[in-house]
Amino acid sequence: MRGRKSMKRDSAQLDRFDSLPWTSSLPNTEDDPFSALAGLNDFEGGVLSLEEIDESEYGLELPVTNGKKRKREESKAVGEITQDDKKKKKKKKKKKKKKKKDEGAKESSVDNEQEAVTGEDDKKEQEQQPDDSEYHYAWYELRLHPLLMKSISRLNFKEPTPIQKACIPAAAHQGKDVIGAAETGSGKTLAFGLPILQRLLDERDKFQRQVITRDENIVSKGLLRALIITPTRELALQVTDHLKQVAIGTDVRVVPIVGGMSTEKQERLLKARPEIVVGTPGRLWELMSGGDVHLVELHSLSFFVLDEADRMIDNGHFHELQSIIDMLPMIREGHAEDTENCVTASGFQRKKRQTFVFSATIALSSDFRKKLKRGSVKAKLDGELNSIEALSERAGMRSNAAIIDLTNASIMPNKLEESFIECKEEDKDACLYYVLSVHGHGRTIVFCTSIAALRHISSLMKILNVNVWTLHAQMQQRARLKAIDRFRGHDHGILVATDVAARGLDIPGVRTVVHYQLPHSAEVYVHRSGRTARASADGCSIALISPKEASKFTSLCKSFSKESFKQFPIEASYMPEVLKRLSLARQIDRVLRKESQDKADKSWFQRNAESIDLIVEENDSEEERVNSIRKKKSSSAQLKNLQQELNSLVSRPLQPKSFSSRYLAGAGISPLLQLQFEELARQKRGDSANQGDNKRRMVVIGQNCVEPLTALRSSGQEISMDTKAAVEKRRNLDNLRRMRKEDKKRLHDQKRKQRKKLKAGGD
Known part of the structure; x- marks a missing residue:
């Protein structure tokens, strides 16, 4: 009992201390909590009173004696008021006891109802809050900083991915360099991002403790750390x-530092001296060579990360990367970094730099570690960065690096369904329009190898009222970002892109990837297909294969160890209507291109004439002018008729040729129609379950009912990809073509000899 009374008295003294007006001049204990704890430990019982405060230690200016007396009088008055309130409460309780029993019963029932309501509210709040055990259990084993755990809980990351489980302990707690390889969409960004943040936060905590224990001026901010x-x-x-x-x-x-944006703005961002800089080699080297102070001071760099490293070693690209790597301070095995100019860096920042190299594919030799150990003394070697080994060695990777390869034999996501469509080169547009119109469900990315093919596809699809966005390297950065944002904001958007979009884009909900043109390498095919089936989701990949690309596709299958591929099902009854629409769209596109080309040529001629101060005179005769006007009128009339005809076709849903509006199954039930019936039945069951929703949803048979993945799983045929047979077939075709060419040449020579004989006989 005596201990409880003393504790109450101590807490009352603390409350009076906090209520004083001059307590605002105390140092901020949130930023520096250890200083407050050190001051409290100097006193017995951990309680401060006005008489025990040391002005010199805490830097406080105590108020004058009159102010002290006034405060004590006010506290006494407050104590008297509280005693009066207690007396009033006792009187009220006595009055309540004298009331009738019925009123007491009513009041108790009301109280019970209120408690029940508050209990329900508490349950709702508990249901809304995320379950820590569900989200954090798998993350607790990684021993991350509490602030990072809070962010993980906020972002609803339930458990770390395999690449994160393998990389974070080795990088964050063991301080090792990491070479990591995993399939696209496996969470490689956080695999190197969390160790960086973990080390920065740990060092910041240590800095604060050192400042408290020893009055040192340690500079922990304003240095480039990653x-x-x-x-x-x-x-x-x-x-x-x-x-x-x-x-x-x-x-x-x-801070991001990339090309295509204002250099002045990025220089202003760097003046704020951020700890982490993410950039592309071109713009980074431009600012480094320009003498940017924040990027040149690399003595405090603790992390150097190369993401998508297999793309960095392409021939003829990223020459600036080699210059950036050569600017890094040298690292010697068993010694600290070369920090001659490191005046402001602390001991924590002079630790060995960690190097992270991440890629979707990896190929290392058996003696890679021995090469690292031999080459670590002279970290800057001559030669090109033509392999991941050379790139890692040049970046200063240590021989005890953790090599984590989680790629499977096929390198493709597990839930990705791959398929192909065999068609002629001129029929690729029809197959693409069929996939986008009949199976246009979910986000779709169409990949092209050339920008010319991209422009051709986008113009045709826009004429056919298919809303598409484009993305290629010749676009301005602002237009590229706008196209990505619009595509990300549309649930059924279509993006036509070159291989610029093949790497790194993490857009949720991409259901289908269409390869309009096959890529030049197997790695690009992997990255293209990896835009779907990300983060344990499923997806579909469709490759349009022409006869010329058959051998290339078989070699791709061989590199992935794929023995069979599914053939994407196409209902032949849809194709006549598709080809009719596509023919009209091509005619319209041809007319529009000719008009735009004429305008461009005319404007170019006028522009150049004005630049050299020439006056352009029209020497055309009256007849020529009349003919040109007639041609323009006829072309505009033709264009108008074509557009009207196409609009009338596009306004109707795309339906098979044998479709009967009177008898639905008159032409038989195809697999696609069967799937559409099943989809309608599911929607009907869902509508009946939602009794409160009286709205009816109309679904058009033959359009936008079945997504490509569902159609592929239900009616896609498995085709074995026998590479030997394909090579033999290709060889036979080449031999047949050569024999035909030789026969044609022989016949041509025989006819020429006969002509010569006839001429000689006539003479």
Whole structure:
């Protein structure tokens, strides 16, 4: 009892201390909690009173004696008021006891109802809050900082991915360099992002403790601690967004440095001296060679990250990367970094730099570690960065690096369904329009190898009222970002892109990837297909294969160890209507291209004439002018008729040729029609379950009912890809073509000899 009374008295004294007006001049204990704890430990019982405060230690200016007396009088008055309130409460309780029993019963029933309501509210709040055990159980084993755990809970990351489980302990707690390889969409960004943030937060905590125990001036902010390099601008911006989301509440700044944006704005961002910089090699080297102070001071760099490293070693690309790597301080095995100019860096920042190299594919030799150990003394070697080994060695990777390869034999996502469509080169447009119109469900990305093919597809699809967005390297950065944002904001959007979009783009809900043209390498095919089936979701990949690309496709299958592929099902009854629409669209596109070309030529001629101060005179005769006007009128009339005809076709749903509006199954039930019936039955069951929803939803048979993945799983045929048979078939075709060419040449020579004989006989 005596201990409880003393504790109450101590707490009352603390409350009076907090209520004083001059307590605002105390140092901020949130930023420096250990200083407050150190002051409290100097007193017995951990309780402070006005007489025990040391002005010199806490830097406080105590008020004058009159102010003290006034405060004590006010506290006494407050004590008297509280005693009067207690007396009033006792009187009220006595009055309540004298009331009738019925009124008491009523009041008790009301109280019970209120308690029940509050209990329900508490249950609702508990249901809304995420279950920590569900979200954090798998993350607790990684021993991350509490602020990072808070961000993980906020972002609803239930458990780490396999690449994160393998990389975070080795990088964050063991301090090792990491070479990681995993399939696309496996969470590689957080695999190197979380160790960076973990080390920065741990060092910050240690800095604060050192400042408290020893009065040292340690500079923990304003230094470049992590440099992350990516091959594309979109990937750099995406990595920046991911790291910013995780770094909320940590006061760690992340800045993107990419091309296509204002250099002055990026220089202003670097003046704020962020800890983490994510950029592309071109713009980074431009600012480094320009003498940017924040990027040149690399003595404090603790992390160097190369994301999508297999793209960095392409021939003829990323020459700036070699210059950036050569600027890094040298690292020697068993010694600290070369920090001659490191005046402001602390002992924590002089630790060995960690190097992370991540890729979707990896190929290392058996003696790779021995090469690292031999080459670590002279980290800067001559030669090109033509392999991941050379890139890792040049970046200063240590011989005890953790090599984590989680790629499977096929390198493709597990839930990805791959398929192909055999068609002629001129029929690719029809097959693409069929897939987008009949199975246009979910987000779709159409990949092309050339920009000319991209423009051709986009113009045709827009004429056919198929809303598409484009993305290629010749677009301005602002237009590229706008196209990605619009595609991301549309549930059934279609993006036609080159291989610029093949790497790094993490857009949720991409259900289908269409390869309009096959890529030049198997790695690009992997990255293209990896835009779907990400983060344990499923997806579909469709390759349009022409006869010329058959051998190339078989070699791709051989590199992936694929013995069979599914053939995407196409209902032949739809194709006449598809070809009719496509023919009209091509005619319209031809007319529009000719008009735009004429305008461009005319404007070019006028522009150049004006630049050299020439006056352009029209020397055309009256007859020529009349003919040109007639041609324009006829072409505009033709264009108008074609557009009207196409609009009348496009306004109706795409239906098979044998479709009967009177008898639905008059032409038989195809697999696609059967799937549509099943989809309608599911929707009907869902509508009956929702009794409150009286709205009816109309579904058009033959359009936008079945997504490509569902159609492929239900009616796709498995075709064995026998590479030997394909090579033999290709060889036979080549021999047949050569024999025909020789026969044609022989016949031509025989006819020529006969002509010569006839001429000689006539003479």
